[in-house]
Amino acid sequence: MDEMIKKRSKKAGLPPGTLIHIGEQRAGASKITVISYDDTQFHEEELKTVEECFPYKDKPSMTWINIDGIHQKEILEKLSGYFGFHPLVMEDIMNTDQRPKMEDYTDYLYIVLKMLYYNDEDNKISTEQVSLIVAPHIVISFQEGLEGDVFGPLREHLRNDKGRVRKMGSDYLAYSMIDAVVDSYFMIIEKLGEKIELIEEELISDPGTKTLHEIHYLKREMIFLRKAVWPLREVVGQMMRGESPLIHDGMKIYLRDVYDHTIQIIDTIETLRDMVTGMLDIYLSSVSNRLNAVMKVLTIIATIFIPLTFIVGVYGMNFKYMPELEWRFGYPVLWLIMIVIGVSMLIFFKKRNWL
Numbered sequence: 001m002d003e004m005i006k007k008r009s010k011k012a013g014l015p016p017g018t019l020i021h022i023g024e025q026r027a028g029a030s031k032i033t034v035i036s037y038d039d040t041q042f043h044e045e046e047l048k049t050v051e052e053c054f055p056y057k058d059k060p061s062m063t064w065i066n067i068d069g070i071h072q073k074e075i076l077e078k079l080s081g082y083f084g085f086h087p088l089v090m091e092d093i094m095n096t097d098q099r100p101k102m103e104d105y106t107d108y109l110y111i112v113l114k115m116l117y118y119n120d121e122d123n124k125i126s127t128e129q130v131s132l133i134v135a136p137h138i139v140i141s142f143q144e145g146l147e148g149d150v151f152g153p154l155r156e157h158l159r160n161d162k163g164r165v166r167k168m169g170s171d172y173l174a175y176s177m178i179d180a181v182v183d184s185y186f187m188i189i190e191k192l193g194e195k196i197e198l199i200e201e202e203l204i205s206d207p208g209t210k211t212l213h214e215i216h217y218l219k220r221e222m223i224f225l226r227k228a229v230w231p232l233r234e235v236v237g238q239m240m241r242g243e244s245p246l247i248h249d250g251m252k253i254y255l256r257d258v259y260d261h262t263i264q265i266i267d268t269i270e271t272l273r274d275m276v277t278g279m280l281d282i283y284l285s286s287v288s289n290r291l292n293a294v295m296k297v298l299t300i301i302a303t304i305f306i307p308l309t310f311i312v313g314v315y316g317m318n319f320k321y322m323p324e325l326e327w328r329f330g331y332p333v334l335w336l337i338m339i340v341i342g343v344s345m346l347i348f349f350k351k352r353n354w355l
Contacts, residue, residue, distance in 0.1 A: 030069035036061050037158055039167045044159070050075045054082050057138065064158075064173060065140045066151075070094055070131075079140070085133065093142050096129040100231040102238050108135040109246055111174065111235060113181050114228035115143075115150055118191045125188060125221055127228065130181065134174045134246055141177065150184040151177060171247045175254050178236065182261050185229060189268050192221065196275055203279060207286045215279050222273045229269060233262040300354065304345050308338050 032047040038061040047053055056063040067075065076090045089110050092098055103110045111132040118125055130149075131142040143149055154176050157163050165176055196218065202211050236259045240252050247255075315324070315334065324330040 028069070030067055030072045030075055032075075033066045033068075035064040035066075035155070035158060037166055038062060039161075042159060042161070042166070050078050057083060060137065062170060062173065063138045065138065066143065067141070068143045068145065068149075070096070070142050070144060076142075083133075083135070083140075089133070093131045096144050098129060098131075100228065100235050102235045102242075104242060104244050106244075108133055109174070109239075109244060110134075111178070113178065113232065113235075115181055116184060116188050116225070116228060117148075118188050123195065125224065127224075130177075132174055132177060134170050136246065137170060139170050139173050139177075150180045154180055169248070171251045172254070175251060175258065178232075179254075179258050179261075182232070182258055182265070185225075185265050186261075188225065189265065189272070192218070192225075192272060196272060196279070199279060200275075200282070203282045203286050207283050207290075212280075212283055215276060215283060218276045218279075219273075222269060222276055226266075226269050226273070229262060229265050233259065233266060236262060296354075300349060304342050307341050307345075311338060311341075 032050060032053060034043075034045055034047055034053055034056060036043045036056060036059065041061070053065050056065065070076065070093055073094065076093060079085065080087065080090045085108070086105060089103075089105070092110070092112065098112045100114055101112050109132075111134065113130045113132070115128045115130045116125055117128070128144045128149075130144075133140040133142075141151075154165070157165055157176075165172060195214075199211060199214055199218070236255055239247055240255045240259060311334070315322070324334075327333075
């Protein structure tokens with residue numbers, strides 16, 4: 001967070017539209033891939049320069065240009081100059097802490113999404129910003145990372161001509177990408193739900209300081225997840241209600257389905273947040289119960305030794321005339337009395353269900 005603030009402070013005083021990369025520094029050159037298709041043909045290739053994707057602007061077939069790595073501002077400047085994108089759009093693309101949103105620039109739509117991953121090795125959620133520019137017959141996606149995304153199944157559908165995507169336009173392709181991002185949220189929620197169940201079992205059995213740290217970490221993850229999903233509902237709703245000619249009326253039924261999924265995810269997140277909040281109370285109760293159990297055992301032990309301590313104290317007094325001291329069986333009888341007292345008290349506690 002401190003590093004992000006430092007980078008944002010570099011933009012202070014600069015004119016709007018100045019391209020400065022704000023986000024995690026990436027090594028290596030950006031990767032540009034192009035998929036061009038219609039209902040009869042399919043073409044996929046990786047481009048070496050950004051100029052190679054310019055001819056696809058005037059092709060009648062659908063084109064998906066994907067750029068992995070947005071740290072090279074020269075690529076964005078050339079795209080903006082050739083395709084006529086607004087400088088503020090390019091600025092937002094390089095600013096990777098954007099809130100999910102949609103902006104209508106008449107000739108094209110600009111959409112920001114948050115793509116989430118769950119790392120099984122360290123049990124943490126990582127995020128990546130995805131920016132989409134939706135224009136007639138073309139969709140350009142900008143990904144913050146250089147490797148990996150959630151669009152693998154969509155690419156397979158395009159290669160194998162499965163579903164409607166090869167027969168539809170840019171609005172359907174954008175919908176498919178949004179749907180893939182939303183579907184990945186369900187996997188994240190499932191992982192978090194499993195983790196919450198494990199922590200709940202640990203809370204009942206043996207809570208410790210580590211458990212408390214995991215609860216606080218889950219609370220932060222829920223807040224982080226909510227910030228990524230909640231604005232997405234507004235984005236999909238705006239696409240449904242908008243009057244952009246780029247989104248046809250037939251797409252609204254598909255967008256309504258994604259909207260329902262976002263509502264379902266938000267409801268699940270709120271439920272999990274309530275569960276995590278209640279887990280802190282369970283932790284305090286468990287710690288208190290364990291402390292009470294320890295105090296109960298110590299109290300019973302102390303109670304048993306009170307009469308025994310009294311007897312030992314009486315016979316520890318330095319009086320000269322104590323008949324029991326001269327009695328041959330005084331020592332074993334005294335031990336017998338103390339044992340009987342201790343056992344009798346244990347039986348009494350057991351009958352009263354204090355043990």
